[in-house]
Amino acid sequence: MKKRKVLIVDDSAFMRKLVKSFLSSSPSLEVIGFARNGQDAIEKVKEYQPDVITMDVEMPKMNGLKALKVIMEEYPIPTVMLSSTTDEGTENTMKAFEIGAIDFVAKPSGTISLDLDKIKDELIDKVENASKVQISKIIKHYGHKANQFENKTNMPPIVEKWNKEKLICIGTSTGGPRALQEVLTVLPSSINAPILIVQHMPAGFTKSLAQRLNTISSIEVKEAESGEIIKKGIAYLAPGGYHLTVEETMEGLKVVLDNIKPSRNGHRPSVDILFESVSKLLNVQKIAVVMTGMGSDGTKGLVKLKQKGDSKVIAESKETSIVYGMPKAAIEANVVDHVEKLGNIAHSVMKYMP
Template sequence: MHRHKIKVLVVDDSAFMRKLVQEFLSENERIAVVGTARNGEDAIAKVRLLKPDVITMDVEMPVMSGLEALKYMMKENPLPVIMLSSTTRKGAENALLAMDYGAVDFIAKPSGTISLDLHLVKKELIQKVLHAAEASLPSQPERSPARIPVNTSKNKAEITDSKVGRPNQTIILIGTSTGGPRALQSVLSALPGNLKAPVLIVQHMPPGFTKSLAQRLDQLSALHVKEAEEGDVLADGHAYVAPGDFHLNIIQGTRLSLSLSKEPPISGHRPSVDFMFESASKLKNIKKIAVIMTGMGADGSKGLVQLNHNGQTQSIAESKETCVVYGMPKAAHATGLITYNEPLDEIAKRIVKLAEG
């Protein structure tokens, strides 16, 4: 059935971690670990020699770090890289930086640099390697315009005073997974600070990483971006990122507000795009703009059906040519309910048109 095994190079400065990752990946019949490397420099040499299909690479290593090696590889010979990161704040920031440099995905080590309990993420590791082999790499020099800080002063007073809860209010709901941080950066950095709608975001990420994502997006966007908190009152020109391990629930009172839910994961995800969409589907007299971008799986498609049952919904799917993984948008298309199919750099323009319409 499969033409050849997926050749993987495992890069980590710990011999113990190299052995564990190699053992886990070798359990899958579609994967062949063709070699290991102990630092970034060693990895670059092994890539030339072994020509792997996918690399798993530790972020923090001596001689040459994973980030430095990644930057070099993406210039020299781009190929799918999955970063293994610690769950510290610095680890989260580095994981996001790695995605910016072109890594396809990352995995959080459960307990630091040497994780004796790495088996907890074994299934995720195997799944991400299988998907990485199919991934489209982001075209390189999109070291996006978001690099230039946009309106970082942000007229907070003006934004905070904006009212939500008026009749025909609009809310924007964005769902992403693999390749999402980079896609979110592209879209949010192109949205105006005076956007007449709040933006709710579900990005599949573990706890701790969503805060760093929100802070990073806040620096690069004219919107005020924050990690969502219990009781947040939704305001125009604000974006709220669902915290890792919590669903986003939208409450309709005199104003729209958020509550965080620990209800069970949906199809393995918490936060889940389906959960957010289904919650939004219950809102009365509110116009919804649903956006589904790059990611593996089908999260969001069931919720899209619910949103459409209740009317007042326009939807945008990222087109195949710009997706890192065309899973979630493909599943959304299969519902027959997508209103607009847009490449990544056109999504913000479409959102603004719909929000103003």
């Protein structure tokens, strides 16, 4: 098997050495070079032509975000960011997704993490996965203005009317921040349903993602809070480290967050747990969406949803999925009603809105 070539970009010699030792233990990866800052990274990309890059965010001369922007515009290459868990670090990670980063790994203890071995397996997995992403799927420029979609006449006609209240549920993983941006910015503020979202992401980063999506969407996007009653026109993002479920109460559907229940499919939050939770709701019709991501999280939950007979399922197509794992698993399980390109998913959802 031909090894994928990796360029490591970090201003710390210690971190470069440590990341190299981790990635070199993978039989599918070969570290071919280093860069000490963003400007150096741009030059080394031209010289080495790597298959994948690991990019530190905070560096002198030119930081990781500025370098990433140039690389995505001129020599697009799948990139995994190494980010700190500070407020600034999480915000910069969201900016990196907008520019074109495929994924990120959170450093456990700051810029120079002596305990980086805690995330060794995660780093290897994410770099291996990113190295397989097709260059054609790296979108260099995106970021819609949400208000241009406010006119509902832009939406296709309703093809099927349901009589009950509606609930939209979305599950995604690798490539999800970009996909969520593409979908949520198209939905009008008048949408007649709440939206529940699970994006595989660690604690701290989901709040920044929700805030960023909120600033560019017509609907309100927020991190879900335990005990709140969900409302139409609001998207609730599961906090990192918590499973998101809902239960029926006299006041309406209530958010229940759980950081005790073990991870499912290696994730907390888990898409399966969200979908299984909403499958139990009796007086709500569900529109479930599964988008780009590794693995099969969400498929078992979709099976339970479809058994109830009151759900429609939309899966992102192979053509636009950064990673086709989660949509593929759902399609192969025969629980999907519509397969759509990313740009059509919001329109497909709106077909079921009154």
